[in-house]
Amino acid sequence: TRCRWIRAAAQVRLAWDQGWRDPFSLGRGTPLTWAELQRTVRWRNRIRVVRFPLWTAVLLSPTEY
Numbered sequence: 001t002r003c004r005w006i007r008a009a010a011q012v013r014l015a016w017d018q019g020w021r022d023p024f025s026l027g028r029g030t031p032l033t034w035a036e037l038q039r040t041v042r043w044r045n046r047i048r049v050v051r052f053p054l055w056t057a058v059l060l061s062p063t064e065y
Helices: 002-017 034-039
Strands: 047-051 056-060
Touching: 002 047, 002 056
Parallel strands: none
Antiparallel strands: 047 056
């Protein structure tokens, strides 16, 4: 389990270095729930999911925001 946490955290750090961001850090107009993110192709195509043992990190593409 510890290795899965370390691996997932490393993936999130790498994604942040590449410009990916969580929806809460992008400001107004960004959908904040999974249902809102899945509602339109515009957001659905920009999602990256990183699975942790107890939760999931959702990141949005560095392009188009």
